[in-house]
Amino acid sequence: MITLNQIAKEYKKVRVLDVEALEIPKGQSFGLVGNNGAGKTTMFSMLLDLVRPTTGYIMNNDVRVDQSEAWKPFTAAFLDESFLIGYLTPEEYFYFIGELRGQNKADVDRLLKGFEDFFNGEILGVKKYLRDLSKGNQKKVGIVAALIGNPEVIILDEPFANLDPTTQIRLKKILRELKETTEVTVLISSHDLMHVTEVCERIVVLEKGVVVKDIKTSPETLKELEVFFSGELKENVPAS
Ligand SMILES: Nc1ncnc2c1ncn2[C@@H]1O[C@H](COP(=O)(O)OP(=O)(O)OP(=O)(O)O)[C@@H](O)[C@H]1O
Structure with a gap:
């Protein structure tokens, strides 16, 4: 269980996140x-203690994330390319993350074998440094690295962005499979309402740092979100 308790984040007295x-x-x-x-990356960064709340605190499985590092062994994330190490090849990076997570080379190889389709021949054995991969391929590496070592909590910021349609479909399958695993908590942010409603059982909408919707996903959710966001559009059109 993850809990956000009276979380607020302010930059220069401007409140960018406010979650009771x-x-x-x-x-x-x-x-x-x-x-x-809206505050999505800020919220996820706080879950990883990359950004400290102005007030309030976050608990991850009974660990207060800004006071202890005991959440790290069971929590994995890919927020952006700063999580990668540019001068390593994908393999070197995967083995490095594997070591951090108590996985030997054979464990990592076994996991990677299951992602051959997802990698589409562009990641393993290409002898390129991570910094030289395309944005989409960097994202693939970051997402798969976040799955190494069977973490209980996986946090992915905009995992669908920059991925080609085939990879997006493959990623949805991966995320749906994780959803079936009742032990794993998966948090994703997305601008793609269709993808997010397909793979998430719950959708929270943030608007200017505040939770304005908290929905158990149903067949009507996509429509509800489209109506909500097109309402935003009308509000933002200047009156003539
Ligand atoms: N270091 C910072 N200094 C000042 N303002 C910041 C800082 N980091 C984030 N913000 C502000 O906090 C607000 C929330 O940003 P955040 O990146 O969390 O939004 P987001 O929902 O992830 O957006 P996007 O969909 O564009 O990625 C924005 O107004 C942003 O400018």
């Missing part, structure tokens, strides 16, 4: 949506 209480039960596939600047 949010509980994410173990095993939930949780989708976070919201327009640019």
